Amino acid sequence: MELFYYLVFGGFGAIVLALELSKTSKDRINTSSPFNAFKNNYLLIYSLMMAGDWLQGPYVYYLYSVYGFTKGEIGQLFIAGFGSSMLFGTIVGSLADKQGRKRACITYCITYILSCITKHSPQYKILMVGRVLGGIATSLLFSAFESWLVAEHNKRGFEQQWLSVTFSKAIFLGNGLVAILAGLFGNLLVGSLDLGPVAPFDAAAFFLTIGMVIIISSWSENYGDPSESKDLLTQFRGAAVAIASDGKIALLGAIQSLFEGSMYTFVFLWTPALSPNGEDIPHGFIFATFMLASMLGSSTASRLMARSSLKVESYMQTVFAISSVALLIPVLTSYLLPSTGVKGGSITFSGSIQLIGFCVFEACVGIFWPSIMKMRSQYIPEESRSTIMNFFRIPLNIFVCVVLYNVDAFPIMFMFGMCSFFLLVACILQKRLMVLVENQKPRQQEWRQNQEEEEEAFNPSEDRGNV
Template structure:
């Protein structure tokens, strides 16, 4: 099958369309429930009377929970089946939402722990289920994964906008309170459960069942150091990119405080930029640009944006003691523009990294290894929260913390650029070797561009 016929037959493959639809509906419902809660988590804790220090501890507990328990749930998914774990996700996350109706610190802490476990499943196991069905059971062309992951990123951005508006409508305009979005999330989680149970199939038989829990959890780490270490370089790119992404998530509001922006509008613009990034990725892939090169491009652009943000924050630190509001506002505008560019990079990054993971991570360790790659991200995020805590754009101490964090993030992103370049070379070489091996074996040559 040549490239032209490959692209023409993709839209008419009923098995592909049905599989994609089942996956995306369940995933969208789950992420919609997640987006409903995000803007009001901090406000809920504030309404309950907790200090910023206590709120920071609650945030950190969630990330540590994801870091620790994520390894276990990844192993359970690989061993007993991804459908089962994704179904458990909807129940666990619903329980986490229910804890928000109680103001007790211990109950809220349990909720954060359950939330950390849930996000580990959401951002690893859903994808692992789809890739397994797509490649190993339906035997669909791997290139079609690009379309699915691009759609997942695009509509995830749309759902974030709709969820934010819906949460604001019920919590603020209808004055139902900051706990309302968490209650609203539960029906969407249960709908996701219904879709998973009624439309997904479970193929756990492919997974290699072993009997040593600790060994099974730590076995995937060896893969990072084996052979040409292609997984190691991809892992470095993922952990660095997503670590600095969470730095951005917790920083943009105080950095833009001088502009006094409507936060809902700013967030919506970020999501529009992310959607544009996803569409750009789809367009470039259709023009035969290679996903590994697009990953490198997104890393380079992200590194440049973080560098500009760091320089802008440095200028703000220098001028804040001079009480020069014009300079601070100008730098804040520059930061805002760079934030938009960065969100565009994120829109390109997610479908690229999803596709490349599907091509390089062994099936029997897909969920476990994906959770291992999230461990450094969660640790870095916890450190970032403690360093940035208490700062805003009118406080020179707070700005210095942001300056340090974004400066460190810039250096990390530069490292990710070099890692992505090495990965791109090794991956391209691997694809060529695989095609030669398939040709010698008399199999169809992959349609992937190399």
């Protein structure tokens, strides 16, 4: 393998290590022992849940190809997963608000375990059922756990700022360290131990089972809407009204859909970008490098959110702008340096630039996750949190399905340009969100002042009564 790949991996690893070791009191938020115990319990479970997800990711396409399915059939299976997340995810998310977030998290484990079991069958229909179950599980993974965390955090009376500690650590571990370890473990099972392409899915089911047992034994239940009489249609209507009536929620949903849509599209684009003619590249090692870059981003996010003077709405504008430029790099290099990717077994200069740009984008992803979680905890109403969060995923899943269906219809550089444009739009919308938040503060302060004056007028203090 080329020295360049080792240098990039080692460079990002050294930066992450230096950032973590150089943290001072200004970069940390002082918390309490009860909170740390609560946080560590959540991080353990979240890491197990993400291990169950990351173990499967690199081997889904490979497993289908081993079973002899064509590229078109594999594409249909992938579309079924995203379509299932879109169609059933919102319903399941609403049930989480009504029936309980803990139950929803347990449902995630059961659903994903069943999806893993279907991978033992080479029959197309059974694999399709597995993809539908996987789509439902994905919706729960990215809504129910966060909803449970925010509600339980508030119920226990912890400070609001401490949420950012849990968010940043969860992304650092779950989307960084666990992803790297899962990739290496999966490679050990399939490569070194030669247990076959189904082995990572069995390992994922094992980790999910452990996590489910811990959830059952250590988590308490919490709910969204306190009214048990509301049916799903009423919940959907309430969530839609909340999105339509609050510009901040609507903007947040648009920003999330634009960024995540670009991110999922990038997942399909980076391999052909670095190997345009099907050259052999170290996919697993590059993936591990991306995860290191993501860890760098989450470590940076924890520093940014520890500073009370720096608002998430402010620095995320810069993050979106940088991510837009990062995904524009392949387009620029294709015109300025036509020889891209790998050539003659060696990575080209333009391919090296693209790889660095992709790592920068992954660092932005690492900043994005805890930051968007922080904003969601501030703006999304508690009573319909899971429902609204899954509403946000509807345009995302539509976008990814359209991209997958037309992946061969457009040149790859057009797709990168489109993602770059969407990220630029996200930057503009983030600026608009910042303006709304800043404009709302004076009105809130004025309202509080008027309330205090009215209370003083109707309830004069003892000192004033003695004057």
